[in-house]
Each structure stands twice: as C-alpha cells, then as structure tokens.
Amino acid sequence: QSPPQPPSLPLAPCRAFSNNKILVELDESSGVATMKFRSPPVNSLSLDFLTEFCISLEKLENDRACRGVILTSAIPKIFSSGLDITEMCGKSMEHYAEFWRAVQEMWLRLYGSNMVTVAAVNGSSPAGGCLIALLCDYRIMVENPKFSIGLNEAQLGIVAPFWFKDIFVNVVGHRVAERSLQLGSLHPTPEAHRIGLVDELVPEDKLQEKAAAVMAQWLALPDHARQLTKSMMRKAALDRLVAHREEDIQNFISLISKESIQKSLRMYMEMLKKKKS
Secondary structure, three states: OOOOOOOOOOOOOEEEEEOOOEEEEEEOOOOEEEEEEOOOOOOOEOHHHHHHHHHHHHHHHOOOOOOEEEEEEOOOEEOOOOEOHHHHOOOOHHHHHHHHHHHHHHHHHHHOOOOEEEEEEOEEEEOHHHHHHHHOOEEEEEOOOOOEEEOOHHHHOOOOOHHHHHHHHHHHOHHHHHHHHHHOOOEEHHHHHHOOOOOEEEOHHHHHHHHHHHHHHHHOOOHHHHHHHHHHHHHHHHHHHHHOHHHHHHHHHHHHOOHHHHHHHHHHHHHHHHHHO
C-alpha cells in the first residue's frame, strides 16, 4: 500500500482542450491561453490544421475567461513550415477554393482577434509560418542563427497575395518588404530582428517566460481601449480582404492550376523527399 499523499495545493484552474494538431491550454487565473502546434513533421498548414486553428481560436475568442493567446510549436526547431504543398498539387479546382478560403479565414480571425496575440517563435518559420507570426501583436523568436523567418513564396514561383504583402509592409516598412518579397528571402534570426520582422530575440530556455511577461504588459491595459486601437490600426487591411475575397480565391486557383506552377511544386516536393531520405 502506498503512503498517503500530502494534500496538494490547489492549482490555478487550467483548462485544456486538445484537437489532433493543436494543443490548447487556458490558465484561467491569468486569462492567458497557449496554442501549441503539434502536427508532425513540420506543422504544415493543411486544410485540417487551418480548420482546427480557426475553431480553437473561435472557442478562445468566445471564452470570457480568455484575454490573450500565445502561439508556439510543440515540435523542436520548427514553428511552422507554412502552407501544405500537397493541398496545392494535383487537386481539383473545388479543393483549391476550399483550401484557400481556409487560409483567408485563419488570416481574418487571427489578424482581427480581440485578444492579445503573442507569437513565441521557437524554430524556423518560412512562408505561412511567417504569416502566422506577422498576424500577431508581438513576435518573440529564439536567438538561434540557424533559424530563419520570411515570406519566401517567390522561391517556389508563387506570388504572395496582397493580404500577405499588406501586413508585411505594416510590420517592416515598404522598402524592406519590397526587396524581401521579390527575393523570397528567409531572414536568419539576427537579421529578422534588425529589420523589425521580430520584436525580440531570447535564449530558448527563456522564451515562454518572456512571452508571459510581454503578455502581462499588454494585458495591464483596459481591454476596450487596446481592442479599439487595434481595430483602428488593422481595419483597412481586414476590410480589403473581405471586399476582395472571392476574386482572390479565383486568382489563387488560376495561378496554382498553371502547369508551370504545378511543375515547380512537384519538383519542390521531390526535393523535400530526397532531403528526408
């Protein structure tokens, strides 16, 4: 018989709801949730991942106990590798439309969120991974020169749409965004910090602590004042996508279904397979 356990101290209530690809934990005492991406091998933004992301975010948005969310990865060395290329290769027009609508939905919900959103970027973050970070209020990245972040779509022969570009310009300014987007640059962490793509660099073991401290600083303000200010700053970009949503989906379909683009995506997938083996 095991000895009786001492009574444990009551812990702050921490609610977790976990789907397959994202683990969500809400600490009710601080009002802060953490969304951890765990979709191996590289947290690709598949249709399933995007759908789950939007549902998780909506649950938190509607939970009065939640005021802020920290986004991070449960997979070492990678935050998110971006859009899942298998969703864009050799599929039907209907599938492309459904997938792109899900990308738009994620963008609209995260960029327009009433909560404080902090990206704790604990690995490389190309393309759509960089997009998720850009959509947040604040970006902290692990200080590791092997990690990089950027909108590198041009390297795959894809054009980042206007709503990717708009928020990139809002964060780093026009000239830096123009050069970075045309070259499809992936910026190593020191450079990402220098150009303002990430707000802060910290050692890996201090990342969660720093994210919590930044969150506390943002939550010290009255919610309504911060929310109205955020909405004022972001409204033009949000309205622009909402107004051109269907047209943007058609543009994506016509671009992605071009044989030249399909060919370059297939070549890229082959290259990834070779890397794995």
